Amino acid sequence: MTQVSSTRRPGRILTSRISTGIAGLDDILNGGLTAQRVYLIEGSPGAGKTTLGLQFLLDGAARGERGLYITLSETTDELEAVAESHGWAMDGIDIYELAGDTALDPESQQSIFHPAEVELGETTQNVMEEVDRLKPLRVVFDSLSEMRLLAQNPLRYRRQILALKQFFTARACTVLMLDDKTAQSDQHLHSIAHGVISLEQIAKEFGKERRRVNVLKMRGIQFRGGYHDYVLETGGLRVFPRLVAAEHTRAFAAQMHSSGSPGFDELLGGGLVAGTNTLIVGPSGIGKTTLTVRCMLAALERGDKAAFYLFDEGMGTFFARNASFGMDLQPYLDNGQLSVLHIDPAELTPGEFTQMLRDAVELHGVKFVTIDSLNAYLQAMPGEQYLTLQMHELLSYLNLRGVTTMLVLGQHGLVGEVRTDVDLSYLSDTTVLLRFFEAQARVRRALTVIKSRTTTHALTIHEMLLGRDGVRIGAALEGFEGVLSGVPAYTGHTPMMGNRVDLGSDGQS
Numbered sequence: 242m243t244q245v246s247s248t249r250r251p252g253r254i255l256t257s258r259i260s261t262g263i264a265g266l267d268d269i270l271n272g273g274l275t276a277q278r279v280y281l282i283e284g285s286p287g288a289g290k291t292t293l294g295l296q297f298l299l300d301g302a303a304r305g306e307r308g309l310y311i312t313l314s315e316t317t318d319e320l321e322a323v324a325e326s327h328g329w330a331m332d333g334i335d336i337y338e339l340a341g342d343t344a345l346d347p348e349s350q351q352s353i354f355h356p357a358e359v360e361l362g363e364t365t366q367n368v369m370e371e372v373d374r375l376k377p378l379r380v381v382f383d384s385l386s387e388m389r390l391l392a393q394n395p396l397r398y399r400r401q402i403l404a405l406k407q408f409f410t411a412r413a414c415t416v417l418m419l420d421d422k423t424a425q426s427d428q429h430l431h432s433i434a435h436g437v438i439s440l441e442q443i444a445k446e447f448g449k450e451r452r453r454v455n456v457l458k459m460r461g462i463q464f465r466g467g468y469h470d471y472v473l474e475t476g477g478l479r480v481f482p483r484l485v486a487a488e489h490t491r492a493f494a495a496q497m498h499s500s501g502s503p504g505f506d507e508l509l510g511g512g513l514v515a516g517t518n519t520l521i522v523g524p525s526g527i528g529k530t531t532l533t534v535r536c537m538l539a540a541l542e543r544g545d546k547a548a549f550y551l552f553d554e555g556m557g558t559f560f561a562r563n564a565s566f567g568m569d570l571q572p573y574l575d576n577g578q579l580s581v582l583h584i585d586p587a588e589l590t591p592g593e594f595t596q597m598l599r600d601a602v603e604l605h606g607v608k609f610v611t612i613d614s615l616n617a618y619l620q621a622m623p624g625e626q627y628l629t630l631q632m633h634e635l636l637s638y639l640n641l642r643g644v645t646t647m648l649v650l651g652q653h654g655l656v657g658e659v660r661t662d663v664d665l666s667y668l669s670d671t672t673v674l675l676r677f678f679e680a681q682a683r684v685r686r687a688l689t690v691i692k693s694r695t696t697t698h699a700l701t702i703h704e705m706l707l708g709r710d711g712v713r714i715g716a717a718l719e720g721f722e723g724v725l726s727g728v729p730a731y732t733g734h735t736p737m738m739g740n741r742v743d744l745g746s747d748g749q750s
Contacts, residue, residue: 258462259379259415262300263293265480265596266438269456269465274436277413278460279406281385281430283420284440288452289473290419291315293440294381295324295334296477297417301379302333309377311368313339313387327477337371369408377414385420385430399429406433435460440471448587454480470592481592484599486637493643497696501539504714505532508688508703509671510696515608517695518636518646520666523675524655527686528707530554532673533611533647534563534570535712540609540645541573547609548601549581550594552617553651556583567711580605586620591631594618598635602642610639614649619662628663636668655727670694675705678724680731687724688714 258273267273274280284290298308312320317336324331372380382405392398402418409416420430431437436459443451453468471480497512506512513519513536521529537547551559559581563570573579580601584594601607612618619628639646648669652659655677666672672692678685688705690698702724704715718724720733 260300261293262296262298263478263480265469265471265482266454266478268482269454269469269480270459271463271465274415275461276415277410278435279409279416279418279433280436280438281420281434282417282438282440283422285442286421288440288442289471289478290421290440291320291323291383292327292473292477294383294417294419295320295327295329298334298379298381299329306378307375308334308379308381309372309375310334310336310381310383311339312336312383314384327475335371335375335377337368339368372409372412372414376412380409380414380416381419382416383419385418386423389423395429399433402430402433431458434458441468451590470590472590472593479593481590481596483592484595484631484634484638486634486641489638490641491643495643495695498543498645499539500536501542502535502712502714504703505535505688505712508690508699508701508714510690510693510698513645514670514695515645516640516643517670518640518648518668519671519673520648520650520669521673521675522650522652522661522666524652524659524677526655527675527677528705528712529649529651529675530559530613531563531566531568531707532675532705532712533613533649534568536647537579537609537611538568538570541570541578544578545608546606547573547579547611548598548605548607549579549611549613550584550598551581551613552584552586553614556581565709566707567709580607584617586617591618591627595631595635598639602639602644607644609645609647611647612649614651615665616651616662629665629668632665633668640670659727666692671696671698674725676725676727678721678727678729680721680729687718689725 257276259276260267260273261270282290282293294310298310301308310320317338320336321331385402388401389398392401405418406416418434420427437457439455439457441453441455443453445451452471452473454471455468456464456466465482465485467483469480469483471478493516495514495516497514499506499512500509519536521532523529534549537549540547560570570579570581574581582597598610601610615628615632636646648665650661650665652661654660659676669692671690671694674689674691676687678687686705686707687702689700689702692698701717701719702721703717706713706715716735718729718735720731720735721729722732723729
């Protein structure tokens, strides 16, 4: 009988997954880190490595797991000050400080480990004795740059790290080794570690710096690759996993709802469909925001929850103008049905904004979302191609969750030739175009629906009027040619609004 040998080491215990202490990072890692392994956390000074290490230990302490912070670069007082700044208590976490230990003096000893790995330095021996005495399950080793300086050559440094890895693994410790990336692309270190997590901070010419995390390597687990935004704030790191729309599919009824304007409903082919997005395109001051608020108010009147993300306009003028048009939003703010948030693109990363939308939909049940405007959102992105990719995922996510979305995109120019920063019309399900035009010595507004994936929409161009009774849509401008150019030619007898009956029953003649 043939005997099949097992490749499993005798006595090896299958390891479980443990949390990093950061919910967003656990999501990227699909459940956290594999226990009893050594990981490398690398990043430039100020990226948040120490804070991440403390969060990792504090999470273990909350679960009854003893933690040990071994520091070669910071004193105990400095670490306690960092914890205090975040409102953390260091209960259950031991700190072993090597910063003032004479055993790390290069004049007294050039290597922590003898090249033959027989003689150990006094300081390293003390570390091992401390680990054996405390028996921690989680360890943070800060930092490897001091180890690199003491080793003086790559071979000795690699042997030191290998010896530490074997020592900690033999004692069932999960270890985070912090490195400040003083050595460019240390591939030897990457090959030794079970996983590598890189923290980056990018200074912008204006506004807040942008921070990104990237999982470069993680053996044995499926993780979400690429860059993910994070912020370092009071309370620690918050990581915003990159959105993958396909992971959020759910069943919903694609019902059609009124926009609140009968004339606009007629142009749309019946109204707005749940699980679709509508792009409102036009120059500044033409009424894009007012039109979206009219649609949102209809959703609020149906009992749906709504969220309005305001990038450009101030909150005071936003509410005052809408009230002047007969659209009072205050009752819906008071009962919690509506949330209006003013977004500063210089202070908010795209990943954080995406997470804000996800929380509104998944935690608060929002069914109607407005982003005003995409021009300001564009300024938060490093390049146009990234905006397109992120907007594709974001809109796909909102559609899959059954959310009705309205997007505002401003154009440069008022009358005549106008241009757009970026063309996102191919991402939208419905595109509504607004234009100024001149007729009878007055500047007027024209509206047309140029695209709809879900309905048979009207192809006619209509005048739009804003007044105390809200948004009114006129009859088709059949007597004009060249309305969208801004300089139309009058060829018929179509009267302007105020002299005739409007389309549908929006307003009075």
